[in-house]
Amino acid sequence: MKTLIPTTLLAVFAFLATSDAAQPIVRRLEPLGVVRGETSKLILHGERLGDASQILLDRDGLTVTEVKPLDDSRVEVTITAEADTDPGLYPLQLVTRSGISNLRLLGVGAMRIVQDVEPNSDFDSAQAIELNRTVEGVIKYEDVDYFSVTLEADQLIHVEAEGIRLSYSLNNQIFDPYIAVLDAGKFELVSSDDSSLLQQDALLAFKAPQAGTYRIMLRDSSFSGHDGAHYRLHVGTYPRPIAVIPAGNQPGELLAATLVHLTGNGDEMTTTSAQVQLPSDSVDRFPVVTKSESGISPSPNWIRVNNLPVTIETEPNDDMAKPNAVTIADPNQPTAALCGVIGSDNDIDYFALDCKAGQKILVKAFARNILRSPLDTVVNCYGPDRKSLVGNDDNGRQPDSFAEFTAAADGLHIIRITDSLRRGGPAFAYRIEARIAEPVLGLDRKEMDRDEALGVAVPRGGLMAMMVTAKREYFGGELKLDLTDLPAGITATTFPMSESANEVPVFLSAAADAADGASLVNVSAVPTNPALAPLGIAGNLSLRHRLMLGQNRVDMWGYDSNRLAVSVADAAPFKVFVDQPGTPIVRSGSKELKVRIERNEGFEGEVSLVTLYNPPGVGVNNGRKIAKGKNEVLIPITANGGAAIGNWPMAMIARYDTGKGQGKIVTLPITLEVQDSAFKFEFPRVAGELGTELPLAVGVEVMRPFIGTCEVELVGIPSGVTCAASKQTVAPETTSILFPLTIAADAKVGTHKTLHCVATIRSDAGDIVQTQGVGEIRVDQPLPPKVDAPAAAPESVPAAPPAAKPLSRLEQLRQMNK
């Protein structure tokens, strides 16, 4: 048995390998971060990296000068971080000639990097480090890492752990760092597990009570580390604000901000002032990096920059009768941002917003979202009569509140904000944005394969496609899509997204001579209805790169981007086409699509076909393949009785084995026309006895004229029943079809709800097939002949003597002894 286990395991691994897509995967960065102002060599570890060619960067501040594959699992990247690059996380995606990798975050810091050196898992074997260093390491299962630092009396240090923020795991392998500072007596003087600012990552400030050596301990909060639990631990005297107040202003402003800091003295906090130059455009999430003579914060704080006029809270405003008046730019437009702090336990802040009757107002709180404030908002809105209109604690799984109300009367409406547990403190910052409900358009990209990396690699000389979905709020109508910044040699074909649909395919084709290249592409959409033009509705693609999934695939950490990676990939070894059908598909109808491939010399592999998407109500058989040696296959499709009538672009994705995984290419789109049913059949309920004949008259209504001939076939006839003329021709004026049924003497008795009519209209352009049921036929047993006298009782037979009971061996032995 011993040899069986490895063999079985091997088989499993082999299966996994072939079932993976050919997309490259980056599992780990080594090192996890770089130092700004330096050029660093970075090794990307992963799979299918041997043909890596480029790195795509979604943020400015880094420059890649070389991408050098070392082998199929390692790529060396030479990267330079400019000296003024803000410390923080920088997303990168690796482009290879066969695909685009998952997105990973690279840390950029200002402090020297030190590698964790084992053994340092005991208090006594702590690794000595200097201050103002970033330690990189890994917390394996039940591992603990200790570092020792020497501090002067009253010296303040910050320790920030980046753990989950550097993670990549889609299978519930969470790394949740816990840090503590211990004195010589092994007492934890201060510790941190989760922090609202950094989610599951930890942050602490420590002021040394006396000069000496202190240990910094890092572990998983419940000893659940693993080989992928890598961290960066920033230890130093750098400033580390935990809140910026007010949390944003209008573009181009110089924000006079108050920064809230930990003091290292329990929960005590202190504040400093800062001037923050805001960007000239609106930014949903703007990083504020704090710098002082003692260092620079290793990760930014986040605020919002947009055109809303800001009202800053002024205490006292914890009485509904004395709210802060909200500044609005236009007396008819009650849109504003309210910034403040729930400064202490039981604090409540009230604002008065002047609204006009009939205005629908959306009130959205930003606290945990963007600002990463500890505040768990509760927002309540009251009318001018002080009667409650609406209240909200959490919005879905988000602790931030969202409320909407329609003003019933002109006047000052009150917005109340507090913490759900009535807690408060200097860092409990918030920003409330009140807006009039306006049309909003959001775009997303539909995932085609579970956990696929977000990027489109277009095979040279071929096509790839993606499905773009739209979310329209407060408007409707058709949308037009546009893609810009495509790599050279790639062109996009878009179709209008119909009013009734919320998704549409976008096709990208690469010229046969397109050079290697990749870029981050903007995808946007606008309504086509000119009447909506004055509203300036436009939507951009918003992508969520999931980096950490918990149990049941709960999204715990990810990166949001509004640009999509697109690259030119190696050509596919075949060309693939779907033949444009000459006839439409009707509701309750079916059709076969012919898919053909033209194989390149040497390609003999199997090609499997799945639909890019299904038009509403249309079903496609996704199990068909073009086998080795074949060049075409028919794909059955069906339309249900409610399929959406209209013309729909359709395409098939062809998947094939590249030798390193699965390759994909998309067919040119065809237009599938969906029409209403051509016929309506009415089935009578009929019954007949065994051995009789039974005529079945099916009513027909021809819904609209047709070209060609039409034949109707009765199918689903039960066993033992036959029809001499199961196929009959239908003319436009036909109202009934008579199917003569013969019920054999041995037919299956019972009710059979299986009868269907299949109507086929044949013309030069092709067939149109419609299938409709369900007719019911009951097959009866003839009644038995009447019996007058009871049958004579059978002659009684004397009962046979009971057979001797078989004896067990023990009983036999007993008998012998008697």
Added chain:
Amino acid sequence: MKPLNHFTASALAALLLFIAAAPLRAVEPNETSVAPQNPPVIPEFAIYPPQITLDSARDSQSFVATMTRDDGVTLDISDRVEWSIAGNAVASIHGMTLLPVADGTAELIARYNGATRKVNVTTSNAATRFPISFEKDVMPVLTRSGCNTGSCHGAARGKDGFRMSLFGFDPAGDYQRITREIGVRRINLAIPEESLFLKKSLGTVPHSGGKRFAADSPYHDVMLEWLRDGALADPADKKPPAVASVAIYPPQAVLEGSGAKQRFVAVATYADGTTRDVTNLAAFSTNNPTTAQIDDRGNVIAGSRGEAYVMARFDTHTVGSQVLVLPTDLQYTAPEITGNYIDELVGKKLQQLRLEPSPLCSDEEFLRRATIDITGLLPTAAEYAVFMADVAADKRGVLVDQLLQRKEFSEIWAMKFAQLLMIKSSNDVSYKSAFLYANWLTDQFARNVPLDEMVRALLGSSGGTFTNPETNFFEMERDTLKTAENVAQVFMGIRTQCAQCHNHPFDRWTMNDYYGFAAFFAQVSRKSAEDYREKIVFNRFSGETKHPVTGQNMVPKFLGGETPDCRGKDRREVLAQWLTAPGNPYFATSIANRVWAHFTGVGLVDQVDDNRASNPSSNPELFDTLGTKLVEYKFDFRRLVQDICASQAYQRSTATNASNESDLRNYSHATVRRIPAESLLDCLSQATGAMEKFRGLPLGASAVQIADGSTSTYFLTAFGRAPRVTVCDCEATTDPSLSQALHLLNGDSVHRKIQQGGLVNKLVDEEKKSSDEVVRAIYVRCLSRQPSDDELTQLQSAIAAAPEAKQGLEDAFWAILNSREFVFNH
């Protein structure tokens, strides 16, 4: 009772002679086994009840007289006493019962052997026969007759088509069912005697329950009169008063010899101040029928030597009286009581029971016992050497103080509470939550946070289950009713579960009490936190508990206490304040009893979480005193542990003498206790030097430190580790089983650990010890004692027979770890 001093058998005989010589009515030959002689000049006797009120023409009151001999033995002398009425002729004596004659006051006088005792008698409404009340008169008859028990009509679906509320918790519903169901059959107002309700009770028609009472019984009279009067319900505006209290007399009986008798009288007092003789309406029971049996008329017959509580249950009240049964030919010299306050109270009880305590244990035994009890580990060889060499008189106390400072002490108690609080990961509670909760608990004990403060933090907790791990209390059990039950059981030692569906049959708790208490937790709410593994527990300041019978919202009411004003407050905080207040009668005693039970093997109230009227403490005074001390110590239970460990009761030997060998509950000797599963595994790891590995904890973490109740090993499960499914203290068992023995013998724990630890190799190869020295080291390591010469000789011959000396030594090590002495704390 008077404290007993030294007395001897001859003194006893003299006393008995005196009683026999008393010139009184004829005494039944078997009433006392020895005829009393040489009467005392003034006999010590009392009559009960201490006050008699007769409130209507229907009222009556039985009475009883008991005499207490100098040796504490009590005798029922009711029929030897001369009874008379002094003053106005307001009542008359019929046998042992007083009946009203006219309104007024008088005195019931008892004369016995020259002594006189008087009881005030007050009569009112002596000529008034109040109409029969359904709730006050009929319901008690039904309950007394057993009609509404769970096996009869009180079953959830009733019996044979007739349902009543269990033990009568819903009189209005019962009235409805009796009078309104099945038309005229159940009651027949035209011919009341023909009511099926009555005929079934008399057994004159077929009845599964048989005959419940006779036609000439007072029960029948009450029922018939009620039917004749029209089977009326009590008017809503004139409900009969509730029963305020019940008393059983005499409060204590010390019976001598098997067959001795004592009659008891039960009296109920109503909310309006009226009283009622309920001796013929109460249900009598005993918690120890081999020592004292009681019949349904309150007559107790003594059985074998021991202690029993006889109890009377009437309405929702259960009251008990202690009955001690002593042998007749007892040779007993009461030892001098020395030691601390615990010993005084234990000693008093032992004297009462005439038990002789065992002597104190040896230093070796004390060292091992205290170390295991306080730290869950064995004393090390070094600790053994230091302790044994110490000649100081107070070295035991010093040892206890040292042990209490060790972190293992906190860990043991954190584990015990983790069991009670059911700390366990599940689909709803993430491992991290369970881990943080257990860590919080350990930290509370390590920092010596007073228990009241800890419980207040726990019950009033709000916030995230990660950021405020104590909020997990409301995550481990989310059901409001069960949370309330758990709080009562864990922190008050009271099991209220019965009262969820009906009034508690053996305790005072009613459904009103139950739902009133549950209302404290009705406003606990939860929501998801940002991290999906975390929940936020908060008080939503709205939400009520409904009484399932009345459908009414219940106002929060303390169990056995008042109804506090909770408006605008977090009800849980109000409850926590009351619970942990120094005057609370349940909290401190319950916690102290748990501590006591940990160190002595059996609680004063046993089970420790089943404190009820029908399961009284074996030493009520000590039970109360330990609670008082805990309050005095500001809930620092380390100080209580110091007291307990300093007591002789704790330090006694496990060896028994003839008088105390059957004593299990009075601490006359120490009990031999199987070491709890986690500690046993830790001791095994410690003795062998082979560390265990548990999920989610670093190598070397002890079994006691396991945070998550869902983490277990075969060893722990086999040895009765608590699965943490309920809050019951009984979940962790130390009952022996075959699988335990087989696991130690054949399983991998002992053998693997001996191999892994490599102790013998170390002792032989590194420390160059001789075979004798190795055996001695193993003895000290495992059993904290030196081997006897006999043991040494036998082991050495076995070792010599082994093919290799080291193997022989390992075999000896294995044998010692498999000995009963190792797995027991003694």
